[in-house]
Amino acid sequence: MSENEQTKTSMIKLENVTKSYKNFRAVDNMTLDIGRGEVFGFIGPNGAGKTTTIKMLATLMLPDQGRMSIGGYDVIEQPHEVRQMIGYMPDSFGVYEDLLVWEYLDYFAALYKIGPTERKRAIGDVLELTDLGVKRDSQVMSLSRGMKQRLCLAKTLIHDPEVLLLDEPASGLDPHARIEIRELIRELCRMGKTVLVSSHILSELADFSTVIGIIEAGRLLAAGRMDDIMARFTSNVMLEITVKGDPQAALGVLAERTDITRTTFDGRTIRAEYSGPPDDVDELLEYLVRREVRLLGFTRTETDLEDIFLKVTRGVVA
Amino acid sequence: MNPILIKEMRTRIRGKLAFFVLTAYVFVLSTVILFYFLGTMGAPPSVFNQAGFWLTFVLMLVQMGLICLVAPTFSASAISSERRRETFDLLIASPARPSTIVVGKVGAALCYLLVILLGSMPVVALAYSLGGVALRDLAITYLLMLVACIAFCSISFLWSCLIRSSVMAIVTSLVTIFFLVFALPLLGLAFMGLSVNFGGGRPSQTVVNVVFLMLRINPFASISYLLVPGIPKPQGLWLSGIPFWVSQVIFYLMLTALSLFLSIKRLKRVRNWL
Numbered sequence: 001m002s003e004n005e006q007t008k009t010s011m012i013k014l015e016n017v018t019k020s021y022k023n024f025r026a027v028d029n030m031t032l033d034i035g036r037g038e039v040f041g042f043i044g045p046n047g048a049g050k051t052t053t054i055k056m057l058a059t060l061m062l063p064d065q066g067r068m069s070i071g072g073y074d075v076i077e078q079p080h081e082v083r084q085m086i087g088y089m090p091d092s093f094g095v096y097e098d099l100l101v102w103e104y105l106d107y108f109a110a111l112y113k114i115g116p117t118e119r120k121r122a123i124g125d126v127l128e129l130t131d132l133g134v135k136r137d138s139q140v141m142s143l144s145r146g147m148k149q150r151l152c153l154a155k156t157l158i159h160d161p162e163v164l165l166l167d168e169p170a171s172g173l174d175p176h177a178r179i180e181i182r183e184l185i186r187e188l189c190r191m192g193k194t195v196l197v198s199s200h201i202l203s204e205l206a207d208f209s210t211v212i213g214i215i216e217a218g219r220l221l222a223a224g225r226m227d228d229i230m231a232r233f234t235s236n237v238m239l240e241i242t243v244k245g246d247p248q249a250a251l252g253v254l255a256e257r258t259d260i261t262r263t264t265f266d267g268r269t270i271r272a273e274y275s276g277p278p279d280d281v282d283e284l285l286e287y288l289v290r291r292e293v294r295l296l297g298f299t300r301t302e303t304d305l306e307d308i309f310l311k312v313t314r315g316v317v318a
Numbered sequence: 319m320n321p322i323l324i325k326e327m328r329t330r331i332r333g334k335l336a337f338f339v340l341t342a343y344v345f346v347l348s349t350v351i352l353f354y355f356l357g358t359m360g361a362p363p364s365v366f367n368q369a370g371f372w373l374t375f376v377l378m379l380v381q382m383g384l385i386c387l388v389a390p391t392f393s394a395s396a397i398s399s400e401r402r403r404e405t406f407d408l409l410i411a412s413p414a415r416p417s418t419i420v421v422g423k424v425g426a427a428l429c430y431l432l433v434i435l436l437g438s439m440p441v442v443a444l445a446y447s448l449g450g451v452a453l454r455d456l457a458i459t460y461l462l463m464l465v466a467c468i469a470f471c472s473i474s475f476l477w478s479c480l481i482r483s484s485v486m487a488i489v490t491s492l493v494t495i496f497f498l499v500f501a502l503p504l505l506g507l508a509f510m511g512l513s514v515n516f517g518g519g520r521p522s523q524t525v526v527n528v529v530f531l532m533l534r535i536n537p538f539a540s541i542s543y544l545l546v547p548g549i550p551k552p553q554g555l556w557l558s559g560i561p562f563w564v565s566q567v568i569f570y571l572m573l574t575a576l577s578l579f580l581s582i583k584r585l586k587r588v589r590n591w592l
Binding site: 055058059060061062079080083084086088090092093094095096098099103106107108110111112113152155 | 321322324325328329332333403404405407408409410411412413414415588589590
């Protein structure tokens, strides 16, 4: 691909970006390239450097070194142009409680220099998209947490930005509100926006990300298309073993085997990574029965994002 | 119109503080009138004849004192409150220029102070209708108060950009304004006293000139020299051809320009302090 073509398709670009707070390196020599229309899932534990990276891209912080660009504009040198292009939703944000919902959106629309007539239409559109139409004339303080989150997303979309930077958009929400936010992000993906969305809840990101990046202790450990990452890190077979009674006994039996490289458990269900020949899984089943592990289920499953994340990261939090 | 100004006015006017401050402000002024009338009840006609003049004069001084207190309260938390509410990131990530933020925030505080000044007018009109003060002098006094509002709001806004905590920003603004308005003239008078002691009963001409320069930039002195006829002034003072109120307006506008310039400069470098 020629350099020109690359510039055309590349929407968010980071080159050797580093950011430190006193003696603590929050982002360490990060290089990243996100294409137009991609949904980039930024995965990492709390304190990994996701928020710092997003804040730098949102023109709120300067990196110590490295270069960053959005839509061809230099984030460091051309912040004003970048701000016109992006919609930024921080992980923790406040709202102006005394305003009405439409006034809140009108304020941000005016900041983006949208004319009065166009503003009315834009407010109607984002309220419809975020399903807040009925709350148009309500006071912001009367909204629930989930509604405020949707209102912030509506504000983020008011100027129809090409690039969306969403930092933990569903954090602190109940399951119902999480699903609503997830559906909204899916809708944005369908609209062809370039989205960088961070979360430490992997199942959320797996649903809609086309590209993922795994970050830990400020370092980008892996990045690429979802399928490529899955293929790269899926060499073993994942098994779901449901046991009757205490899973600790079964975990002890599994720990004796060298072909079981990793186990996690949730209640009575154990998730085990099997590194032996895929066709010999039945031998493991026989072994468990022989060792009097009382089985309720034994299933071969697909590797998911959580498995990849656990494999790539070492549990280091910056 | 500046969107920040509109938003600020909407949120400010809907808040309890705005209602409370306006009510308290008018109440204090009304109380001054009430006590004056109660105090002069049964006084000889010569005292009552001067009621218009003295009442207007006292009301203006009280108003200037209240402005010194109220202006920082509304402007010094402009940026720090955005940070406390976690809305500052949203504002900075928008394409709003630093000058737009400054005009919006300082303008909103100023608009509210204008509402307060307008609210005081019926009370002042009551005193003015008794006679004793020229309309021109009253208008100039309001101009002085307006310029003081602009200057105090700008200084307080600068502190708001510099200090993270709202409370500390308000306290620092109040200290700055009190230093400017009260401490400077008091220091000048103290120097004059010292000069009298060490100068054989007469202060040196330079000290007198410096003290009167300090008085020239003091709003209370400007109002007094404007409204009260016959306050003596030594001969041969620097800038003697320029009325006190003119020099005060110029000085406060210069302070405003400096504060706003520094605020914009600070906001332009916001990525270094977030």
